[in-house]
Each structure stands twice: as C-alpha cells, then as structure tokens.
Amino acid sequence: MSFLKVTAMNWQRSKFWGQFWPLRKLSLFLILLTIAVSLGPIHADHYNNFLIFRASFFHLLQGQNLYGLFPADHFDYYKYSPTFALLMAPWALFPTAIGAVLWNLVGVLAMLLAVAGLPLGNKEKSLLIWMVLPEWIGSMQNFQSNCLMAALVAGCALLLERNRVVWAACLVALAIHIKIFGVVAVVLAATHPRRWVFAAALVGWTLGLAILPLVFLTSSQLLTEYGEWFHLLRWDNAQSVGYSVMGIWEGLTGQRLPNLPVQLAGALGLCLPVVLQKIKTQQDRMIYLGQLLIWLVIFNHKSESPTFVIAMFGFGIWYFFSPRGRPQKVMVFLTLLMVSVFFSDVFPKGIRNDYVEPLAMKAWPLFATWLWSLGAMVWPASVSNECQSAV
Structure with a gap:
C-alpha cells in the first residue's frame, strides 16, 4: 500500500x-x-x-x-x-x-x-x-x-x-x-x-x-495609534449606512436615521434569546450562530456587497438547522435571488442602479430572516402557527 x-x-x-x-x-x-x-x-x-x-x-x-x-x-x-x-x-x-x-x-x-x-x-x-x-x-x-x-x-x-x-x-x-x-x-x-x-x-x-x-513601537506611539483608530471609527460611523437596516429605511423614506440607536435596538433583539433563556440545545445554539452572523451584516453601517458572505453563511446555518418546510424554501429562493442574482452581471444594470442598490434590497431578505428566526426562538408557538397557516 x-x-x-x-x-x-x-x-x-x-x-x-x-x-x-x-x-x-x-x-x-x-x-x-x-x-x-x-x-x-x-x-x-x-x-x-x-x-x-x-x-x-x-x-x-x-x-x-x-x-x-x-x-x-x-x-x-x-x-x-x-x-x-x-x-x-x-x-x-x-x-x-x-x-x-x-x-x-x-x-x-x-x-x-x-x-x-x-x-x-x-x-x-x-x-x-x-x-x-x-x-x-x-x-x-x-x-x-x-x-x-x-x-x-x-x-x-x-x-x-x-x-x-x-x-x-x-x-x-x-x-x-x-x-x-x-x-x-x-x-x-x-x-x-x-x-x-x-x-x-x-x-x-x-x-x-x-x-x-x-x-x-514605543508605548506612547501605540497609545497614539489606538487613539487615531477610535477617532477614525467615530468619524466613519456617521458617513454611510450601507446595505443595512439603516440603508433600507433611508432607501424607502429618503430620511437617514442615526446609526447608533438602530444598532442598539438590534443588539437588544439579538440578546433577547439569551436573556429569556431560549437557547438550550445544540440546534438552538447553531440557529443563534446563524442569527449572529446575519446581525453582523444587516446592522453594520459599512455593509457592502462583499460583506454579505458573512450574512449568507449565517443564513445557510439558520436554514440547515431549522425545520425545512415550504416557507423556509421560499425564503431560500428569495434570498438567493435578491442577495446574489440581483447583484450579478445577469441582472439588468439599469434596474440594479436605479432601484435595487438605492433601496438596499440586498439586506431585505436577510433582515426578514433575522426577524423570523428571532421570533421563532422567542415566541416559538405563535411563529410555528403562522408558518403552518402559510403552508
């Protein structure tokens, strides 16, 4: 051998x-x-x-x-x-x-x-x-x-x-x-x-x-570098909204929300399953991992197309650890369509430039998935009933 x-x-x-x-x-x-x-x-x-x-x-x-x-x-x-x-x-x-x-x-x-x-x-x-x-x-x-x-x-x-x-x-x-x-x-x-x-x-x-x-570096040089870094991050936080929840709001209403309050609200939502002690099994922990990976993108004011590999990884984890009924499969189709196809060369560039990008549509299905997953974990009975009625 x-x-x-x-x-x-x-x-x-x-x-x-x-x-x-x-x-x-x-x-x-x-x-x-x-x-x-x-x-x-x-x-x-x-x-x-x-x-x-x-x-x-x-x-x-x-x-x-x-x-x-x-x-x-x-x-x-x-x-x-x-x-x-x-x-x-x-x-x-x-x-x-x-x-x-x-x-x-x-x-x-x-x-x-x-x-x-x-x-x-x-x-x-x-x-x-x-x-x-x-x-x-x-x-x-x-x-x-x-x-x-x-x-x-x-x-x-x-x-x-x-x-x-x-x-x-x-x-x-x-x-x-x-x-x-x-x-x-x-x-x-x-x-x-x-x-x-x-x-x-x-x-x-x-x-x-x-x-x-x-x-x-000397200690004083290093402290200066960290000070410059945090100063740049504070300045950068106010400059854009990206393909995020804040970007969705701005695209639909034409008005910009401050990033920090929206991100804090998202953080509170992310912490709900932990605070309410809803994470008990390995399946729960994996679904929560998927939620977190999606959260890191849709509440990030600097999210751009290449960042969505993080969110799509989270979306895939959510899907394969969740019950895979018809609603979940429809969500997979819509997510692949809006996240990947709409932003590819096979999709008309004019429509993408005039509608898809300004409306931050890349974040829409992932925000919906995050809300769905969060609701299913925090209020499992009500969300399950809604899904069954949809089927």
Whole structure:
C-alpha cells in the first residue's frame, strides 16, 4: 500500500479529517477557484483592499500614523487595529501578487474548516457551500477579510460546543482586532457553563494581542495609534449606512436615521434569546450562530456587497438547522435571488442602479430572516402557527 494511500486512510479516521475528507473534491475546487479569481484581471478598486492591508505593516514598521492617507500606496483609509497591521507580516513580505493570492487562500481555508466543523451531514455541508459561493467569490475578488471574520465567529461557536473556551475566546479576540464589531461574538458564550472562564480568557487574549505592536513601537506611539483608530471609527460611523437596516429605511423614506440607536435596538433583539433563556440545545445554539452572523451584516453601517458572505453563511446555518418546510424554501429562493442574482452581471444594470442598490434590497431578505428566526426562538408557538397557516 502506498504512503499516500495510508496517509489518506489515517486522515479519514481522524476526528477532524473524518468530517473534512468527504468534502475534499469540493474543497479542492474552491481552492483552485480562489487562485483563479485572485490571479484574474485585477482592477485598482478591487486590489486596493489588499494594498491597504499590506502597506499597513510597513507603515507600522516605520512608525507612521496608520490612519492617515497614503495616496502613493493606496486610496482610502486603513480602518483596522494596529495589531492587524502587525499580523499582516506573513503576507506583506511576499511580492504583492503572491501575497494577495495567499491572503485569499487563508480566508477560503478558514471558511472550509468552519463548514467542516458544523454538526451537519456532508450533503448539507456541500449545499451550504454552494449557497454561499456567489458571495464568497465577491469577497475574494475584493481581497477582503470577510471570509476570515465569518470563520472566526463560527469557530468560536464550534469550540464552545467542544468546551474549549480559552481557544474560543482567542478567536473572538482575533476577530476584534480585525474588525471591531467582532466583539459582538461574546454573546455566543453567554449561556455556556464556563462563561466566566471565557470572559477572563477574552480579556487576556485581547490585551495580549493589543500590545503586540510594542515589538516595533514605543508605548506612547501605540497609545497614539489606538487613539487615531477610535477617532477614525467615530468619524466613519456617521458617513454611510450601507446595505443595512439603516440603508433600507433611508432607501424607502429618503430620511437617514442615526446609526447608533438602530444598532442598539438590534443588539437588544439579538440578546433577547439569551436573556429569556431560549437557547438550550445544540440546534438552538447553531440557529443563534446563524442569527449572529446575519446581525453582523444587516446592522453594520459599512455593509457592502462583499460583506454579505458573512450574512449568507449565517443564513445557510439558520436554514440547515431549522425545520425545512415550504416557507423556509421560499425564503431560500428569495434570498438567493435578491442577495446574489440581483447583484450579478445577469441582472439588468439599469434596474440594479436605479432601484435595487438605492433601496438596499440586498439586506431585505436577510433582515426578514433575522426577524423570523428571532421570533421563532422567542415566541416559538405563535411563529410555528403562522408558518403552518402559510403552508
């Protein structure tokens, strides 16, 4: 028996690879697709995200203000933490094109690991990947961190299922240092028996990661960088509404709501199942994970098309852990239509520019799903009766 065949058999017997192995062909396809997407014609506005990430590492080394404009390197601002700039070192040290491909590969591999770890059958895992694929490609084309964010949040939930609370806290801390809204993932541990261990570990991991840039900066320089970061985030919060709940309101009424009150209302809704002690089984926890991933996008004032890979991952998790009746299947059809098809090249550009984008229609079905899922968890009897009458 050949060495490769023995190795393959050992992987199949292992706890993790036993879950991952049946997805190997689809995973290989996605890896090759990611490389092809990354190496395709790169437009300046698509490639710019990786240029921002890459340049931030060198700006950190040189002691420059990370949050200024650097038109010689890229356009737009760097909006991530000083720690993220340091963690970009493995990709920044490669030539730009190679680093960009490797960056996308890390995102796709992280999401594949998250899917492999879900307590679903292989058929459901494969269908989940296909459901997310259009948004997956969109995120890859823009070299964004969204796939990694989705994987970190899902990974936290999966590690909590395995009672590995310290490592779950590590993933949340990493998410916070990539995009600060990752802090919302702490709600996943709110019902865990070892939630206080999680909280202590999260504080330790977050502070430990926060001071990592001291390798290259003085303490005063690092404090200045964090001050500049928070100043930029406060300014940025008022500049846009994106494809969010706030964007839906503005598109329908022509009036802009302040972001923070809407986001706080959404946070209260997200916390309802926890406060009312409605999360009791593994199925409940997985559905709640789906709710959280959707929430991270539809209440984010900076949500754009590539961000929706996070929400669609959450939508897929919600669907495969929920009762799959006719209403749920109709919602899948409407969601794929409005989130992916309406924003693809097969849809008339004029209609998209004049109606779909201004009305933030990409967020409509996901907001409806979030409300539906929340209602089904908090008021299960009434929502179940409504669904049965709809059938």
